[in-house]
Amino acid sequence: MNLVNLESVSHAYGPKPLLSDVSLGVEAGERIGVVGRNGGGKTTLLSVISGEVRPDSGRVTHNRGLRIGYLSQQDTLDPGLTVRETVLGGRAEHEWAGDQAVREILGSLIGDLDLEAKASELSGGERRRTALARLLIDEHELIMLDEPTNHLDIEAIAWLAAHLAVRKSALVVVTHDRWFLDAVSTRTWEVVDGRVERYEGGYAAYVLAKAERARIAQAAEERRQNLMRKEIAWLRRGPPARTSKPKFRIEAAQALIANEPPPRESVELVKFATARLGKTVYDLEDVTLHAGGPGAGPLVLERCTWQFGPGDRIGLIGVNGSGKSSVLRLLAETVQPDAGRLVRGKTVRLAHLSQELDELDPTRRVLETVEEIRKYIQVGKREWTASQLLERLGFKGEAQWKVVGDLSGGERRRLQLLRLLMDDPNVLLLDEPTNDLDIETLNELEDLLDGWPGTLILVSHDRYFLERVADRCVALLGDGRLSMLPGGVDEYLERRASGTALTARLSSAPQQSGTAPAAAPAAEGLSAKEERELRKELNRLERQLDKLAGQEARLHEKMADAASDYAKLGSLDAQLKEIQAQKETVEAEWLEAADQLGE
Template structure:
């Protein structure tokens, strides 16, 4: 494995603070590295140094000759122009240079750029769309090293799963900063933790890092205990005098027993449900015949269609769905912020709602942090313990000094933490959280999950953080765009499986609707070039163009299927061992698959040429 980048004794100072202090590390070909650390610990600074965008105050950064690095930062800054200009400009003029590359088409489809449109102007895109465009511009290249800063921001669960799967198929090295624990576990083979100017390197992803950090903390506690014992011994010697020194302290440190003793008990769902029923009563929230729509350029789109749904005491529900499926709208209707077009929403008389919106616009920016918390309540009961505002603030990661910072000066992640804290201080018995993990670092996420895990009220949460959803909720429901709320006994895995089936079914439905969609063109083949009597060189009319687009989508889905089959056959060939007959059969299947893929790519190019003149 060749070295791509070497960092030697690098130090970066910002004002009076040393962000990186004598850091030495390197990136080799094939490395997949996840970077962890608290907000403000220096993760983005480390990426900037590694990619050559920031010159350190001391130390040396060397990069192998010819190494190509692609960086996707958090800022979302993009050059002016269209999506095509940003993502595909290095392929040269026209679409033919990239259209035959199945890898490029996979990226465009996987990140949903076909829905945005290649001719869309970049300056009119939303923050999430700009993030997808920036990612696509990096992923379509043959970069030797990808440096990604929070790539999962604004991606839904399906998008995060696709990105993880895609990055695992690339040969390029990867260094990624992210707070998405599931994503880290899926892609990282190595973890860098930025702490107090140093970088701790651990094998594995997030789960391995958690175990390694627990062991490091245990050793730190053991060292501190030894230091205290020595101090106590010295103090006893001073008090009793030399004649009394007749024994030595005995130390017994067993790593396994210490770690096992620290493991918290699992959540007792039955006990929490019983406690919730006592506090809430029988009725929480009930939907009866609720209908909700959202306006679009093509008219109102139905999000909920005469839906009946019941949230009971102690229920812990995770709501998933693609961006724009109506998750936030459903939450606003549930808490009474938005009224449905029809139907009734009944909220129980004992319900005390706590609602966290995505915008976090409810905070008083002129108050200091501790004042904003005390404004809600001076003390709160949590997990059977009474905590003051200051104690709860410390549990949410706010030091005593930070508690006197004005709210208007807090970062986005700190504001979200503060609003969660204020919600809990109000002692609600129903929590409704819309993307609560945005901008939170891994330590704060762990603290939040710990609180939610033992919280006895009813919980409804929308989150793209798969790790949080799988830990703190008991039931997962989804919005698939059919106007219903669908219960998923299999959780997030079942949601992703159904989404794949839904997408694979669309080309078949388009082919079945082809002849009628042609407007009665009288016996012409659906999607065939030259339908409706157009000659070989004539520009297709609108109806034929629509059929060509459908055929293009069908061919793209077929290419994806062939690529999956190709990968499967290659994997099976790698594990077949000495069974030469089986290897020969698999090789024949692989050659047939490759030939069919080439044929389908040729058809795709032919249809694309016809569509260009539409």
């Protein structure tokens, strides 16, 4: 059953048609991800489907009584209302406090935020979370989300994906977060040149389908096909779930990448980076750092020793407010540590893309702004002109002659990033570089960074970009250390969920870059046999904690499904408390064993 139907819909802003004779429908329970270039019509499509915008021509019909939840990019909060009034409306406290689903939404999105705070007092991120919570606590047949992951950290994005996956309502979501697209959508719509092209499956299936269509038509120009083959090769090396549910012949698309090499020639890049940088890039020696300056604000690092080496490509992960940007500012030497020492290599040539972009001359042309840095740059084995790189990052043709003052926020960010790259740095610090970038531009940026030789340290809430660009992940878990994550983002989420952030933490002893922490020496006073037995016990307890965490997650899902069945909800809540009690016992046993081992 279709909830919404569009028949021959057309709509334009100015001379450019964003939608041209579009006919489609949204079925009950359908889960659709919408992709396309910035300014290509994605938001317009959502606005037309929701009824917020009346199209220039054509017809839009909704089922009678259809309940739509729509999260737009614009801020629609009443500044005079409190968070409680905005999210919960007139619900009595006993009503929402006794609802497990509402409590989970509040805990995951609102967190420590004061419910009595006025909307006018909130930051941009807090306002976004409040608007999202307000939408999710109500029941809808159709949920429409425009860039819902903006301002959310990786943990909150993972929670939102899991939450949407168990809801029974239909979903239409616009996002540039490719991991999120794969996690929540079973169909993909691409808005391009006024049309809406439809594909089965999430982002991975969409990429495969586009490659298959290009192979059959033999119409895609050579560089785009090369970029797509590289993207698919990356996808194929990831979890099998990424390529699930495609309803077309995968074999033909796989033939495109049969001999495709890995995305990066890592050994060659490290060799080149070492030649440019030498052995020392950054050494942290017994560093203590607070986010607000010496002794002020949350503790980020405490007597931390770490080495960033030539050719390292590191993704830095942590919840919002954990100090990721502070670590980048420490490396950029715009803040000083409370104690300890930062040693910077003599040959380091740094470029730092922060979240607060420097002002550009609004009267200059885009191409002039880049060429004043450098007109040519060598990336990998190829030389690029400023104009060619501008084209790769979305400034095509006449767009290179636009005045900087007329650029959007996303265009200014692309321009600033390109100016940094044109300065030929050998160390890149990137703080949320994907903000306001569409998927095609992200593909180009990833391909550009694949051939860039140097040390890269990246902070991003875009999980796909993080895993695609970085070779390893390091986390700030609130214990004052930088913790290696061999299992990447998945390990980070597991450790956050199970409360075992102390496991696998790095020793405070100096380490060689790119190497795992050395095995700890035998704990003082323990025989070799006793130590082996304790380590076996530690591993057993960790497996038990993982199992309990899985049971806890499944119970949360069942409770969400049984939100209106109070008898079943009470039974499930009792089971949940029992599991949580077991977890506390096991965690206490783990801490005791770890303490005996001196870990």
